[in-house]
Amino acid sequence: MSEAVICEAVGLVKHYDHQGKRLDILRGVDLRLHRGDLCSVVGQSGVGKSTLLNVLGTLDRPSAGSVVFDGQRVFELPEPELASFRNRRVGFIFQFHHLLPELTAEENAAMPLLIAGVRRGQALDRSRALLTEVGLGHRLKHRPGELSGGEQQRVAIARAVITEPPLVLADEPTGNLDVATSEEIHELILKMNERLHVAFVVVTHNPSLAQMMRRRLVMRDGKVYE
Ligand SMILES: Nc1ncnc2c1ncn2[C@@H]1O[C@H](COP(=O)(O)OP(=O)(O)OP(=O)(O)O)[C@@H](O)[C@H]1O
Numbered sequence: 514m515s516e517a518v519i520c521e522a523v524g525l526v527k528h529y530d531h532q533g534k535r536l537d538i539l540r541g542v543d544l545r546l547h548r549g550d551l552c553s554v555v556g557q558s559g560v561g562k563s564t565l566l567n568v569l570g571t572l573d574r575p576s577a578g579s580v581v582f583d584g585q586r587v588f589e590l591p592e593p594e595l596a597s598f599r600n601r602r603v604g605f606i607f608q609f610h611h612l613l614p615e616l617t618a619e620e621n622a623a624m625p626l627l628i629a630g631v632r633r634g635q636a637l638d639r640s641r642a643l644l645t646e647v648g649l650g651h652r653l654k655h656r657p658g659e660l661s662g663g664e665q666q667r668v669a670i671a672r673a674v675i676t677e678p679p680l681v682l683a684d685e686p687t688g689n690l691d692v693a694t695s696e697e698i699h700e701l702i703l704k705m706n707e708r709l710h711v712a713f714v715v716v717t718h719n720p721s722l723a724q725m726m727r728r729r730l731v732m733r734d735g736k737v738y739e
C-alpha cells in the first residue's frame with residue numbers, strides 16, 4: 514500500500530544537559546508516517562518514548578534533525594505559526610487526560626476548533642456529535658471531575674480528532690485505566706482511525722494492545738526499530 518507520507522522524522526537527535534551531564538535520549542531516529550497509519554511504540558521506561566512523541570508533535574525541539582509535515586520542516590516556522598500548525602494538524606492524547614477542569618466535556622472537546630477560530634455554535638455542534646459517537650452523549654455538560662477515567666479519555670480522544678488532523682499522538686492513553694476500559698479505549702482509537710483515516714501513534718506498556726496495531730515500533734538505545 515502506498516499511502517501518502519504525512520510526517521517524516523529525519524535524523525532526530527535529542528539530548529538533555531542535566532547538572533553538567535549530557536543525556537543522549539534520541540540518537541538518530543528516522544521514521545516515516547503515512548496517512549491512516551496505526552502504530553504502537555513500546556520500549557523500556559526512560560528509553561525516550563514520550564520524548565519522541567513530544568518532538569514529533571512539535572511540543573519539544575530536537576537537538577538535531579528535522580520533522581517534516583507536507584514538505585515543510587516545521588521547526589523552521591516562527592513560533593506563532595508553529596502553534597497554529599500544531600493546533601490544526603496534530604492531536605494529542607496523554608496518560609492523564611489534560612482536560613481543562615472548569616470546562617464541560619463539550620467545551621473541552623471543542624477547544625481546538627475554538628482556538629482555530631471556528632464560531633462557538635458550530636464548534637459545539639461538532640463536539641456534541643463527536644462525543645455522542647464516542648458514547649458520551651449523556652455526559653456533554655459534565656466537567657472532567659464529574660467523569661470517570663475512561664470517560665475523561667473519551668473526551669480527550671474527541672478533542673484530539675475534532676479538527677480531523679492527519680496525525681494523533683497518544684502517550685500511554687490507557688496507562689491508568691483498568692483492563693476492560695483500556696480495551697474499550699483502544700477499540701475507540703481503531704474506530705476513529707478507520708472512520709476518519711487519522712494516523713495514530715500510540716505508546717503503550719500493554720503488549721496485547723500493542724499487538725492490535727498494524728505497525729509496531731520498538732525503541733531501544735535511542736533508536737526506533739520496526
Ligand atoms: N527535561 C529533562 N531534563 C533531563 N532529562 C530528562 C528530561 N526529560 C526527560 N529526561 C530523561 O530522558 C529520558 C527519557 O524520558 P521519556 O519521558 O521520554 O521516557 P519514556 O520512554 O517515555 O519512559 P516511560 O515509559 O517511563 O514514560 C529519561 O531517562 C528522563 O529521565
Ligand SMILES: [Mg+2]
Pocket residue numbers: 562563564684
Ligand atoms: Mg513516557
